[in-house]
Amino acid sequence: xxxxxxxxxxxxxxGTFFYVGYFPFAPGSAASLLxxxxxxxxxxxxxxxxxxALAVLFLGFVTASRLEAAVGKxxxxxxxxxxxxGSFLAFFMLPPQPSVIITAFFLFRAFDMFKIYPMDxxxxxxxxxxxxxxxxxxxxxxxxxxxxxxxWVGV
Numbered sequence: 001x002x003x004x005x006x007x008x009x010x011x012x013x014x015g016t017f018f019y020v021g022y023f024p025f026a027p028g029s030a031a032s033l034l035x036x037x038x039x040x041x042x043x044x045x046x047x048x049x050x051x052x053a054l055a056v057l058f059l060g061f062v063t064a065s066r067l068e069a070a071v072g073k074x075x076x077x078x079x080x081x082x083x084x085x086g087s088f089l090a091f092f093m094l095p096p097q098p099s100v101i102i103t104a105f106f107l108f109r110a111f112d113m114f115k116i117y118p119m120d121x122x123x124x125x126x127x128x129x130x131x132x133x134x135x136x137x138x139x140x141x142x143x144x145x146x147x148x149x150x151x152w153v154g155v
Contacts, residue, residue: 011070014081015063021078029109031080035087036105043096053088057132060085065128075123075131082135086112089139094146104146111138 016022023030042049060081067079090108094100112135115123119141122133 011063011066014059015067015079017080017084021080027077027080028083028112031083032087032105032109032112035084036091036101038084039087039091040096040101049088049092053085053092056081056085056088057136060132061128063128064131068127068131079131082132083112085132086135086139086142089136090142090146092139092143094143095150100146100150103149104142107145108138108142111141116141 013019017031017034020031020034021027038052039049042052063081064079068074068076071078086108090104091101094104111119115134119134119137122137123130125133
């Protein structure tokens with residue numbers, strides 16, 4: 001079985017999500033907005049949505065590991081593919097109403113920034129897993145909270 005290789009340029013391109021990770025302020029929020037844009041673009045095609053989400057998740061693990069090693073820093077701020085991957089989970093099956101989307105966006109960013117348990121422990125995982133898992137859990141937390149809230153208010 002051969003290992004999948006992504007050259008350094010490809011890892012940088014994908015891991016920074018087409019260089020959004022170098023945005024001068026709040027690159028994670030900028031990447032989350034782009035992730036939301038992709039989600040809204042793909043929401044009419046569930047199969048394509050799932051395939052792209054899986055591809056982003058897979059590429060996130062691979063490229064985050066490579067960039068973390070290249071930069072020599074744990075979870076460097078330029079790596080934002082994790083926010084894009086988390087966005088796919090956060091907005092999954094949510095109605096495209098502006099109030100829902102805005103609430104879910106800010107909830108996702110809050111979960112990502114404040115690292116509610118066990119997210120704070122997941123960052124300690126080695127390589128790309130440590131970079132990706134906290135955003136994956138933030139996306140899941142966001143989606144679960146939103147699904148419960150929507151059912152509670154009857155939306």
